[in-house]
Amino acid sequence: MWPCRNAHAIYTRLRPLLLLTNCGSTSKLATSSSVVASLLTSRKLALYTCKLQNMAGTVGVGFLVTVVAAVMASLLAGAAAGGPLSTGFYSKTCPNVQSIVRMGMAQAVAAEARMGASILRMFFHDCFVNGCDASILLDDTASFTGEKNAGPNANSVRGYEVIDAIKAQVEASCNATVSCADILALAARDAVNLLGGPTWTVYLGRRDALTASQSAANANLPGPGSSLATLITMFGNKGLSPRDMTALSGAHTIGQARCSTFRDRIYNDANIDPVLASLRQQTCPQSGGDDTLAPIDAQTPAAFDNAYYRNLMRRQGLFHSDQELFNGGSQDALVKKYSGNAGMFAADFVKAMVRMGAISPLTGPQGEVRLNCRKVN
Numbered sequence: 468m469w470p471c472r473n474a475h476a477i478y479t480r481l482r483p484l485l486l487l488t489n490c491g492s493t494s495k496l497a498t499s500s501s502v503v504a505s506l507l508t509s510r511k512l513a514l515y516t517c518k519l520q521n522m523a524g525t526v527g528v529g530f531l532v533t534v535v536a537a538v539m540a541s542l543l544a545g546a547a548a549g550g551p552l553s554t555g556f557y558s559k560t561c562p563n564v565q566s567i568v569r570m571g572m573a574q575a576v577a578a579e580a581r582m583g584a585s586i587l588r589m590f591f592h593d594c595f596v597n598g599c600d601a602s603i604l605l606d607d608t609a610s611f612t613g614e615k616n617a618g619p620n621a622n623s624v625r626g627y628e629v630i631d632a633i634k635a636q637v638e639a640s641c642n643a644t645v646s647c648a649d650i651l652a653l654a655a656r657d658a659v660n661l662l663g664g665p666t667w668t669v670y671l672g673r674r675d676a677l678t679a680s681q682s683a684a685n686a687n688l689p690g691p692g693s694s695l696a697t698l699i700t701m702f703g704n705k706g707l708s709p710r711d712m713t714a715l716s717g718a719h720t721i722g723q724a725r726c727s728t729f730r731d732r733i734y735n736d737a738n739i740d741p742v743l744a745s746l747r748q749q750t751c752p753q754s755g756g757d758d759t760l761a762p763i764d765a766q767t768p769a770a771f772d773n774a775y776y777r778n779l780m781r782r783q784g785l786f787h788s789d790q791e792l793f794n795g796g797s798q799d800a801l802v803k804k805y806s807g808n809a810g811m812f813a814a815d816f817v818k819a820m821v822r823m824g825a826i827s828p829l830t831g832p833q834g835e836v837r838l839n840c841r842k843v844n
């Protein structure tokens with residue numbers, strides 16, 4: 468016996484969704500899919516729809532299915548944002564972790580604004596190489612060659628000692644509890660906010676890798692000469708959309724770059740503002756001076772704003788890969804929108820950071836909570 472008219476029809480039409488959510492429940496969608504599954508399997512959903520029917524009078528089955536499906540979709544979207552991670556992961560075990568990280572980052576950014584940029588980039592380079600597992604922080608050992616000396620990281624990624632200092636303070640407050648991967652995720656969030664950018668709630672519960680891979684770092688991180696197609700593919704490989712990629716690239720509104728990373732562009736690209744090209748050529752010669760620095764966003768290099776997109780529209784992207792986002796291709800319209808709408812950029816950047824932060828985390832019994840971020844326990 469079904470509890471009211473139409474209940475069986477509703478159950479039948481929602482069953483495919485149940486199966487879909489169960490597929491996800493083995494990994495990222497565990498929490499909400501089990502809620503949805505219990506609703507459906509126990510026929511509570513059918514009862515619930517009867518209540519809805521009584522409240523709203525007689526409405527069509529189609530309408531009810533739409534309403535319930537929308538509720539489920541929003542539940543799933545919420546869970547998908549953080550995957551198996553959660554926002555209150557340390558609320559009982561290390562309630563002060565967020566303020567310790569914030570204070571450590573505030574000190575580091577006050578001492579040198581660029582450090583905010585460096586920590587944000589470190590998080591990106593961690594997440595794109597076998598997931599956000601703090602593998603980038605591991606020093607080389609006899610048994611593996613780590614990521615620090617991979618092409619995109621060597622003599623380039625900086626800020627390891629900032630994470631070490633924060634980790635020491637976190638350990639002093641809550642021993643063997645908070646992973647280096649989570650500290651890095653929080654530090655990256657605070658870096659953006661301390662430089663004037665948005666803030667957001669960080670999903671937590673990542674564990675630390677037991678190994679690191681130089682070859683994976685060389686293979687997974689896009690280079691500054693990348694084409695739009697390559698960027699879309701490489702971000703797509705990590706489950707990130709072209710829109711996520713374009714929003715995340717807005718991180719190039721802060722920080723510095725070495726001459727060796729933009730030399731080709733300032734001497735050989737046709738789609739560069741000649742004023743910017745000749746300005747950069749003054750300190751970045753055709754040979755030598757590889758490590759001379761230039762701001763990536765010449766306008767406001769220490770402010771997290773949307774100036775990056777305005778630069779692109781003036782052909783002032785510093786990397787070839789930056790200018791690919793506004794060069795007559797699929798991302799032009801979005802660049803234009805972000806350039807005129809700081810709020811839209813900030814909202815999309817936050818969403819994309821949460822998604823990037825959920826790339827293949829180690830959770831539960833996987834990995835470990837490292838005591839020293841540079842080496843496995």
Ligand code: HEM
Nearest residue numbers: 584585588591623689690691715718722723724725728788
């Ligand atoms: C879209 C593909 C990307 C490419 C090709 C790329 C490439 C680069 C390169 C070549 C540098 C200069 C490194 C050096 O000179 O040593 C750089 C710096 C930087 N990148 Fe990216 N990047 C990309 C995406 C991202 C993303 C997704 C983020 C963060 C969400 C990010 C954040 C940064 C920051 C903040 C800096 C400045 C770091 C500092 O001053 O220490 N980049 N990037």
